[in-house]
Amino acid sequence: MRKRKLHKAIIKSLLALLIIAIHVSPFYVLIMMSLKTRRDFSSRWLPPAAATFDNYTLALKGGDLMQSILNTAIIVLIATTFIIVIGAMSGYPLARYGTKFSKTLSLLLLGVMMVPPLSVLVPLYRELVLINGLNTFWGIIILSITYGLPTSVFMYTNFIHTIPVALDEAALLDGCSKYAIFFRIIMPSLKPVTASVAILTGINIWNDYSFQLYVLQKPKLRTITLMLRSFFAEGNTNLNAAAAASCIAILPLIVIYLFLSKYFVQGVVDSAVK
Amino acid sequence: MKKVLCLLMALALALSVTAAFADGLSGELVIASRYTGVQGEAFESIIEGFKAENPGIKVENQTFTDNYEDVMKVNMSGNQLPDVFMTHGWSVMRYKEYLLPLNDEPWAKDIVPGLFGSIMDADGKFYVLPNTNAMTGVLVQNGLLKELGLEIPKTVDEFMHCCQVAKDNGYVGVYVAGKDSRSPAYVLNLMAPSFLLNGADAAKTGASLQDGSFDWTKWAAVNQFLMDLKDKGYMNVDCATADTANQSETLVAKESLFIFQRTSVLIEAWDIDPEADLGFIPMPAMNAEEEPYLVGGESQAFGIWKDSKNIEAAKAFLAYMARPENIKLIAEVCGEAPGLQGVTVDSGNLTPWFEAWANTKVQPWFDRVYLPSGMWAIMRDTGSGLIGGATTIENADQTMKDNYDKLRAQQ
Amino acid sequence: MFKKKAGVATDNQVVLVMTAPAVILMIVFVAIPLVMGVQISLTDWNGYSQNSNYIGLANYTKLFSDPMFMRAFRNTVIYGFGSTLFQTILGVLYALLLQRAFVLRGLTRTIVYLPAMIAQLLVGYVWYFMVQYNRGALNDLVMLLGGTKLDWLGEGNRAVLIIMIINTLNFCGKAMIIYIAGLNSIPDMYYEAASVDGANGWQQFWNITMPQLIPAITTSTLLNLIGGLKMFGLVISTTGGGPGYSTHSLSSLINTLYFSYQDAGYASAVGVVTFVFIMAVSIVIRWYLAKKEAAAQ
Numbered sequence: 001m002r003k004r005k006l007h008k009a010i011i012k013s014l015l016a017l018l019i020i021a022i023h024v025s026p027f028y029v030l031i032m033m034s035l036k037t038r039r040d041f042s043s044r045w046l047p048p049a050a051a052t053f054d055n056y057t058l059a060l061k062g063g064d065l066m067q068s069i070l071n072t073a074i075i076v077l078i079a080t081t082f083i084i085v086i087g088a089m090s091g092y093p094l095a096r097y098g099t100k101f102s103k104t105l106s107l108l109l110l111g112v113m114m115v116p117p118l119s120v121l122v123p124l125y126r127e128l129v130l131i132n133g134l135n136t137f138w139g140i141i142i143l144s145i146t147y148g149l150p151t152s153v154f155m156y157t158n159f160i161h162t163i164p165v166a167l168d169e170a171a172l173l174d175g176c177s178k179y180a181i182f183f184r185i186i187m188p189s190l191k192p193v194t195a196s197v198a199i200l201t202g203i204n205i206w207n208d209y210s211f212q213l214y215v216l217q218k219p220k221l222r223t224i225t226l227m228l229r230s231f232f233a234e235g236n237t238n239l240n241a242a243a244a245a246s247c248i249a250i251l252p253l254i255v256i257y258l259f260l261s262k263y264f265v266q267g268v269v270d271s272a273v274k
Numbered sequence: 275m276k277k278v279l280c281l282l283m284a285l286a287l288a289l290s291v292t293a294a295f296a297d298g299l300s301g302e303l304v305i306a307s308r309y310t311g312v313q314g315e316a317f318e319s320i321i322e323g324f325k326a327e328n329p330g331i332k333v334e335n336q337t338f339t340d341n342y343e344d345v346m347k348v349n350m351s352g353n354q355l356p357d358v359f360m361t362h363g364w365s366v367m368r369y370k371e372y373l374l375p376l377n378d379e380p381w382a383k384d385i386v387p388g389l390f391g392s393i394m395d396a397d398g399k400f401y402v403l404p405n406t407n408a409m410t411g412v413l414v415q416n417g418l419l420k421e422l423g424l425e426i427p428k429t430v431d432e433f434m435h436c437c438q439v440a441k442d443n444g445y446v447g448v449y450v451a452g453k454d455s456r457s458p459a460y461v462l463n464l465m466a467p468s469f470l471l472n473g474a475d476a477a478k479t480g481a482s483l484q485d486g487s488f489d490w491t492k493w494a495a496v497n498q499f500l501m502d503l504k505d506k507g508y509m510n511v512d513c514a515t516a517d518t519a520n521q522s523e524t525l526v527a528k529e530s531l532f533i534f535q536r537t538s539v540l541i542e543a544w545d546i547d548p549e550a551d552l553g554f555i556p557m558p559a560m561n562a563e564e565e566p567y568l569v570g571g572e573s574q575a576f577g578i579w580k581d582s583k584n585i586e587a588a589k590a591f592l593a594y595m596a597r598p599e600n601i602k603l604i605a606e607v608c609g610e611a612p613g614l615q616g617v618t619v620d621s622g623n624l625t626p627w628f629e630a631w632a633n634t635k636v637q638p639w640f641d642r643v644y645l646p647s648g649m650w651a652i653m654r655d656t657g658s659g660l661i662g663g664a665t666t667i668e669n670a671d672q673t674m675k676d677n678y679d680k681l682r683a684q685q
Numbered sequence: 686m687f688k689k690k691a692g693v694a695t696d697n698q699v700v701l702v703m704t705a706p707a708v709i710l711m712i713v714f715v716a717i718p719l720v721m722g723v724q725i726s727l728t729d730w731n732g733y734s735q736n737s738n739y740i741g742l743a744n745y746t747k748l749f750s751d752p753m754f755m756r757a758f759r760n761t762v763i764y765g766f767g768s769t770l771f772q773t774i775l776g777v778l779y780a781l782l783l784q785r786a787f788v789l790r791g792l793t794r795t796i797v798y799l800p801a802m803i804a805q806l807l808v809g810y811v812w813y814f815m816v817q818y819n820r821g822a823l824n825d826l827v828m829l830l831g832g833t834k835l836d837w838l839g840e841g842n843r844a845v846l847i848i849m850i851i852n853t854l855n856f857c858g859k860a861m862i863i864y865i866a867g868l869n870s871i872p873d874m875y876y877e878a879a880s881v882d883g884a885n886g887w888q889q890f891w892n893i894t895m896p897q898l899i900p901a902i903t904t905s906t907l908l909n910l911i912g913g914l915k916m917f918g919l920v921i922s923t924t925g926g927g928p929g930y931s932t933h934s935l936s937s938l939i940n941t942l943y944f945s946y947q948d949a950g951y952a953s954a955v956g957v958v959t960f961v962f963i964m965a966v967s968i969v970i971r972w973y974l975a976k977k978e979a980a981a982q
Contacts, residue, residue, distance in 0.1 A: 012787050013788055015782055016782065016789040016792075016793040019796075020793055020796050023800065023854065026815050026822075030811050039547065041527055043822075044822045089704070090707040092703060093699050093700040093703045094700070097696040097697075097699060097700050099700050101701070102704070105700075105708070107968060108711070111963070111967045113911060114963050115964060115967075116916075116936045116963065118935075118936040118940060119939065119959040120715065121939055121943060121956060122722060122732070122943055122956060123718040123721035123725055124718040126721060127717065127721065134352070142710070143714060145710065147714075149707055149711075179699065179702075203802055207802075207803070207804035207805065208804075209805065209806045210918070213341070214344075217344070218336060219337060219338065225804050225806050228804075228810070230340065239519050242810070246807055246810065246811065249807065250803060257799060257802060344944050346733075347732055347733040353735060452927060453927060455925070455945075511834070511836050511839070512817070512836040512839060514836075514929070515928060529819075648947055648948075651946040655946075658928065658929050658930075662839075662928025662929035663840075663928065664841060664928060664930065684738075
């Protein structure tokens with residue numbers, strides 16, 4: 001019996017190693033590339049004969065990459081804050097009051113969650129030109145809020161469903177208004193799901209490419225995805241520097257994950273449609 | 275007496291004010307370009323020099339990279355453009371609606387005559403200061419050409435022979451980075467004059483392209499050339515998926531013989547290996563009776579937004595940029611020939627090639643002169659469709675014809 | 686029944702007031718653009734000129750005979766539903782392996798999940814280094830094993846499949862986590878009871894695990910579907926839509942039509958159709974889930 005258990009553990013470990021190898025290999029290749037010179041045409045699997053950090057120096061040169069990380073952080077922070085506040089506010093009535101309007105709204109919001117934002121690219125662009133929102137942080141922030149909101153509303157609605165209605169009713173009898181119920185009863189209990197909403201929508205905005213590509217065109221406003229694209233784009237043919245820039249861009253995510261992994265996992269579970 | 279003094283003083287004041295306006299221009303210029311790296315630094319230094327001479331003018335230097343065209347399209351749709359901006363070959367076809375004619379500028383008389391074909395519209399107006407004349411042909415790995423014992427090909431047949439020899443020796447004849455659909459389109463656009471504008475009918479065919487009576491069955495030869503390169507195995511296996519970033523690499527690594535691209539790819543390659551034996555050669559002609567040619571035209575050109583509030587300052591900036599030392603600087607960092615006469619340029623590794631082809635005939639970029647605006651996209655579409663196996667020559671010809679008719683009707 | 690106090694909000698009022706900010710944003714940045722999109726789709730606007738002509742429904746009639754659109758439509762369905770299917774299979778398998786503790790569990794989970802946080806665009810570039818023909822890491826392996834190099838992305842259908850696989854491998858971490866949570870919520874006593882009844886591992890899987898996982902499956906299906914239908918960055922960075930136009934998703938096609946083809950009118954028409962189609966899919970899915978929920982209660 002014990003032998004069988006051992007066998008099982010070995011098979012499991014081998015499988016795990018295989019899975020790790022498959023998932024790690026592209027990133028291993030990326031790191032190797034970032035450590036090689038442009039003239040090093042050796043196989044990407046092989047480590048460089050002598051590792052060079054020149055690519056990293058080049059990627060960081062001029063501070064544009066760091067500036068783009070900072071830009072992204074600002075956008076993510078502000079947009080996520082609004083997404084949380086507006087999302088929680090909307091989630092409450094949608095979970096509690098089954099009016100025709102709230103049902104229709106839930107349905108439409110779910111639709112917006114699935115529609116690719118690029119489908120309204122052309123007119124959205126025109127609209128932004130009209131309201132002078134191009135090349136501004138507020139322009140990208142307001143779009144990020146709008147298209148991040150459905151996920152947030154959705155998760156809050158789901159979560160508020162799980163808070164016993166009995167609490168609301170008790171508060172109503174005590175003379176609480178329906179608005180006050182939200183602030184006194186619902187809000188304080190939203191903490192766990194808020195962490196999930198923040199992480200999920202925050203990561204989405206951090207990784208967004210489509211909106212940022214169109215709204216933020218001036219080099220000074222560039223976000224991290226746009227910066228990476230310019231490293232890979234035509235005219236910039238130094239792929240090794242691009243690889244180094246990618247590694248730098250991935251690093252903050254890994255650090256954040258290692259500190260907050262519990263919330264990340266919870267976030268994915270909370271985003272579940274019930 | 276007092277009155278006279280007052281009058282005199284007022285006059286003096288008025289004079290000094292007008293003088294101040296005449297001498298020191300003021301205003302705030304927004305200048306947009308797509309320079310990065312070395313080119314960006316060179317352009318910045320020109321702007322700094324201009325600011326030093328004109329302390330009254332503030333300049334905002336907006337530099338973009340690969341998204342420059344998209345940015346400009348947005349700016350155009352909002353009718354909000356920079357005061358001075360780069361037109362990168364499209365001053366007439368795309369930007370004319372928004373540009374100020376510059377025929378009367380002091381530097382206008384110095385423009386290299388060969389450039390008028392690409393910067394002048396039907397009314398004889400032009401809208402840009404053409405800093406450079408972008409001449410290109412077929413980029414060649416010259417070291418490899420010599421190693422294979424080959425001569426510089428002058429005709430399409432000789433060109434094909436070179437490719438065959440390269441292939442037989444395990445090299446790529448023509449490298450195409452088709453992940454970017456511009457790459458196959460370059461082949462079509464650069465070779466079109468060879469197949470269409472030849473013999474006694476050259477001028478007639480050109481005119482028929484412009485007036486809409488062109489017989490599109492003739493276009494099959496151009497598409498056929500692209501397909502021959504592919505079908506005979508002269509292209510790289512990954513011609514439909516290779517990234518443009520690999521173009522300079524494949525030249526340096528001595529893997530490929532030819533690339534249909536701009537000379538800037540050579541500059542990138544020399545950035546990897548300054549010793550690499552590379553160059554460019556004229557486009558092969560249809561047959562021995564015809565002359566090989568280079569393709570050239572507007573490249574690093576700047577125009578002025580017609581509704582700019584700082585037109586005088588913008589003109590002053592162009593005049594400053596038109597000075598020989600500045601033209602020379604831009605031409606050198608971009609690896610292109612100067613666009614104004616009387617400027618000598620040290621093009622580094624490219625110099626011997628510019629000298630070798632000094633007397634070669636220059637054709638304008640085919641699509642910019644002979645096809646309606648929007649056809650470049652169709653060439654990209656059909657070219658990448660052909661090498662990707664998504665379409666046939668017949669279909670590609672038909673697509674070209676249909677869109678040519680449609681786009682002409684829109685004009 | 687006591688008289689309703691003045692000032693007490695009705696349900697409808699509460700809904701209207703509290704959802705107002707969200708509704709306003711949706712109207713301004715989703716509904717209005719959609720209406721404008723319909724307008725633009727009726728013109729031949731090139732995307733930058735001040736002029737355009739009204740051309741009626743021409744863009745829409747062109748749509749369904751345009752091989753480019755049909756291809757992008759088909760691809761989007763493959764990216765959406767195909768990735769979802771494979772992510773579900775892989776997610777369940779990984780979850781079964783990684784639910785219970787063993788030496789490498791924590792590490793494997795982290796490594797599978799981490800890439801799911803990286804931007805699609807970057808994931809595409811990273812994988813491009815793997816599947817590239819020349820100097821691509823995968824071809825190096827193939828040659829090491831004595832095979833001949835293959836231009837992996839060189840054939841349209843294969844490229845679509847590869848993009849789908851990249852999407853699956855890279856983002857299956859999310860599905861895995863949902864399934865691990867699902868597995869954890871199945872009470873052990875179910876299995877104990879089954880063991881007592883003499884059910885083997887396979888029977889237990891089909892009769893206990895799978896039925897209990899159904900809620901988690903619907904959940905992750907929807908999540909993955911959203912990612913797949915929105916596919917954009919990954920296509921741009923792996924193939925740019927090529928060879929030809931064979932790997933375009935609807936999103937990347939719209940982008941190309943607008944900027945490269947200077948056909949903003951047509952791009953808008955594709956956008957409107959995309960919007961309506963995916964909205965309809967989502968409403969059907971929602972309706973189906975709601976029905977099931979009602980049946981479960």
